Amino acid sequence: MCQINLHGVILKEKERKILDASLKLFVERGFHGTSTAEIAKTAGVATGTLFHYFKTKEELINRLYLYTKESMLCESSKHYDDKKTFKENIKELWLKFVHFGINEPYKFQFILTFHCSPYITSLTKEQVETHAEGMLGIYKNGIQKQKIKEISFEMIMDYFWGNVVTVVTHFEKYPEKLNEKNLDMAFELLWDGISK
Amino acid sequence: MCQINLHGVILKEKERKILDASLKLFVERGFHGTSTAEIAKTAGVATGTLFHYFKTKEELINRLYLYTKESMLCESSKHYDDKKTFKENIKELWLKFVHFGINEPYKFQFILTFHCSPYITSLTKEQVETHAEGMLGIYKNGIQKQKIKEISFEMIMDYFWGNVVTVVTHFEKYPEKLNEKNLDMAFELLWDGISK
DNA sequence: TACTAAATTGACTAATCAGTCTATAATGTA
DNA sequence: TACATTATAGACTGATTAGTCAATTTAGTA
Numbered sequence: 001m002c003q004i005n006l007h008g009v010i011l012k013e014k015e016r017k018i019l020d021a022s023l024k025l026f027v028e029r030g031f032h033g034t035s036t037a038e039i040a041k042t043a044g045v046a047t048g049t050l051f052h053y054f055k056t057k058e059e060l061i062n063r064l065y066l067y068t069k070e071s072m073l074c075e076s077s078k079h080y081d082d083k084k085t086f087k088e089n090i091k092e093l094w095l096k097f098v099h100f101g102i103n104e105p106y107k108f109q110f111i112l113t114f115h116c117s118p119y120i121t122s123l124t125k126e127q128v129e130t131h132a133e134g135m136l137g138i139y140k141n142g143i144q145k146q147k148i149k150e151i152s153f154e155m156i157m158d159y160f161w162g163n164v165v166t167v168v169t170h171f172e173k174y175p176e177k178l179n180e181k182n183l184d185m186a187f188e189l190l191w192d193g194i195s196k
Numbered sequence: 197m198c199q200i201n202l203h204g205v206i207l208k209e210k211e212r213k214i215l216d217a218s219l220k221l222f223v224e225r226g227f228h229g230t231s232t233a234e235i236a237k238t239a240g241v242a243t244g245t246l247f248h249y250f251k252t253k254e255e256l257i258n259r260l261y262l263y264t265k266e267s268m269l270c271e272s273s274k275h276y277d278d279k280k281t282f283k284e285n286i287k288e289l290w291l292k293f294v295h296f297g298i299n300e301p302y303k304f305q306f307i308l309t310f311h312c313s314p315y316i317t318s319l320t321k322e323q324v325e326t327h328a329e330g331m332l333g334i335y336k337n338g339i340q341k342q343k344i345k346e347i348s349f350e351m352i353m354d355y356f357w358g359n360v361v362t363v364v365t366h367f368e369k370y371p372e373k374l375n376e377k378n379l380d381m382a383f384e385l386l387w388d389g390i391s392k
Numbered sequence: 393t394a395c396t397a398a399a400t401t402g403a404c405t406a407a408t409c410a411g412t413c414t415a416t417a418a419t420g421t422a
Numbered sequence: 423t424a425c426a427t428t429a430t431a432g433a434c435t436g437a438t439t440a441g442t443c444a445a446t447t448t449a450g451t452a
Binding site: 028029030032118149152154158161162165169170188189190192 | 224225226227228229313314345347348350351354355357358359361362365366369370373378381382384385386388389390
Binding site: 012014045046047048049052053 | 428429430431432
């Protein structure tokens, strides 16, 4: 459900093609390494059409950021489930991100590369809730139940996200190793690190 | 000792200034986002001088990669010390990388950003030994002494390096949190993850 | 000193860039 | 149908780019 619209706005077909072409090219060659002419050509539209939908190249990358980040977050918006153990709750969230990274490598890489870049305005960043939302509930719960170490929320957050990135990158590098057993082992590295 | 020369070749002063200016600008604005004119201006030389030392912009970034990566590796070339415990050995290596990242944020960020970029040729990558060298000895030792989990070397390597990146990035974001206690806690996250 | 090679300069160039503009086609609406 | 709005196209433009080149200075050597 959460695929063709962005903040509730349905994307036109050519707009979509431009975003998809940009995603591929920005990841492969970077922002300045990709010309608007190349994007238009890859998307199969004229440059005029590109600038009809996106006023500037910067607006294009900002809209692309919203597009990719929402695509990731809508996969992982679930909240804490009391019927499952604490560890299972964390693992579920972890797996959602890891699967997103594996199934959508371009979107994942784009978020990684550009979430700290100067082209993405702070206004854009404010428009998407961070992936911290899901984690905050889990963190409070974990501290309260004394399941996780007494480490600051910021540290756990960065550690959790860093672990997701590591694991996704690892299985991208060694795709033949991707199976449930290795995925479980990778999660244990994280879990044994943060749990008491 | 290992600062002004590169593969034993001593750098001329202007060559040095060009590399330093490039490092700053490439990290801040990216490869294509930085013009050779800007680099020359920042370095205080003419564009002709830049192209006298570096045939092309690509050669410049490749030499810069060698320069930064050697700068990192020469800080951490020590081998396994049997007088210390296994954990202490790992921690020492870990701290070397973390300190490098904190003390040389531009070099660290440059390596992070460009080690997977298409501008760095595979020939260049072959010229610097990977940071795997120091780790391999530790890994074999750890498996043999049954101190670490039975996980593939590649996974442990990626996990170790991912952790270094996470920790450096974290303390860059929250510099007020940088102290020995928090550094120790950060290491425990890694250690408890990989140790049996 | 006299000669050579290397270092340094900055004006210059062909190519490429983001973005514009005018014309035309498609779509919606009354 | 008649009219207005939106979508699409691609040639075009002024600015910027990586890299060149001829002229000049500096450094090394005999």
